[in-house]
Amino acid sequence: MGKLEDDVKFDPPCHPRACAIQDCIQKNDYNEEKCQKQIDALYECCNLFYQRNGDDASCVSCPKANLLRLKMKQRSEGIK
Numbered sequence: 168m169g170k171l172e173d174d175v176k177f178d179p180p181c182h183p184r185a186c187a188i189q190d191c192i193q194k195n196d197y198n199e200e201k202c203q204k205q206i207d208a209l210y211e212c213c214n215l216f217y218q219r220n221g222d223d224a225s226c227v228s229c230p231k232a233n234l235l236r237l238k239m240k241q242r243s244e245g246i247k
Contacts (some may be wrong), residue, residue, distance in 0.1 A: 180212070
């Protein structure tokens with residue numbers, strides 16, 4: 168996982184951050200709780216991707232824009 172600017176320009180966008188989540192989950196016996204930093208990093212990258220490309224853009228590494236914003240809101244409020 169690199170700098171945000173590099174990861175959003177990656178092909179496909181944000182892919183290194185999605186891979187970091189998979190690596191973390193596998194290393195932690197599929198305990199997602201231990202990978203919150205990686206999940207937040209992916210959401211940060213995806214959010215920037217949609218800001219730059221519009222909500223109708225598509226990225227295999229990112230949830231749809233409306234779902235991403237809902238997930239980010241829930242995480243900020245402590246809801247899983």
